[in-house]
Amino acid sequence: MSSAKEESFKSVIDPVTGEFKRPAAQFRNFISSKPNAEFPPEKGRYHLYVSYACPWAHRTLIMRNLKGLEEVIDFTSVHWYMDLGSVSWLFATPDENLPGENVVPDPINGAQNIKELYFLANPNYAGRFSVPVLWDKKHKTIVSNESSEIIRMLNTEFDGLVKEEFRDVNFVPAELREKINEMNAWIYDDLNNGVYKSGAAKKQEAYEKAVIAVFESLDRIEAILQSSSGPYLLGSQLTEVDIRLYPTIVRFDPVYVTLFKTNTKTIRDGYPNTHRWLQHLYWDIPAFKETTSFEHIKKHYFTSLTPLNPEGIVPYGPVPNIREKEQLDWA
């Protein structure tokens, strides 16, 4: 492990408590359909840079697909390997044949890595070189590198450009907005980011605090799904809460249980309702399965987060990565 990698990992760890603190994203502009917006919705103008491995980027791919934005916003995925403490995410090179759609050399800026994009947008940028990145081809800049805000833009601001059938599809409907925001908040803290807090903790107490919060929130999710009137967290309607939770749950058994030591239980054997919810999303709604690459996910985490797994050995299991669906009865 190089010292740069160690330093990069340490930079997000509180030196006193040993707790992981995720730094805030720095590009926070909004695409808006309001008149005179700086970033108006336009077909072909914006490009999403993602990694199939990254759970935050995964949300944006799911939303893009669910909102029928395939012909409005194009995307590129980076290579599954992330060079921690150096250039971060790398684009595929022309000779590489990597799994998944659009895992290709950068078609927009010809960059070799994600770091270059941040400096193209702002030569004085000082921060992390994370995905997702929503790029504006017209002004050659980053609109946003915050997934929670990118998915809100995709949910509503391109409605004038999508096919009729997608126009009224709203994953944050007004009557559920407050509830969605409230659930997103604790799910983010304790689960989406909670698994990272568990995995990155440098002290026993910090780890235990994080892992306990992970399983308390999984218990809460399980109870919500058990009493739900439909297949989703808020009943019969698929909402943003499901979209934001899925990338964490689908990675849980294949990666987090081992690499991040969130090993009290697995989803498949410990949480029947959450497992059924996961299987339903993955097997029945193409936006979820089509954007899930277990190969990118497993190879990324186990080979890139070298402070946690110095030899870079990728575990063989679980087999399968996700179980086939049992007969579901939502009637």
Ligand SMILES: N[C@@H](CCC(=O)N[C@@H](CS)C(=O)NCC(=O)O)C(=O)O
């Ligand atoms: N707040 C960001 C977080 C994104 C994030 O942390 N992405 C990770 C990958 S899963 C990343 O690119 N890390 C690279 C780095 O920090 O250098 C969001 O939700 O969009």
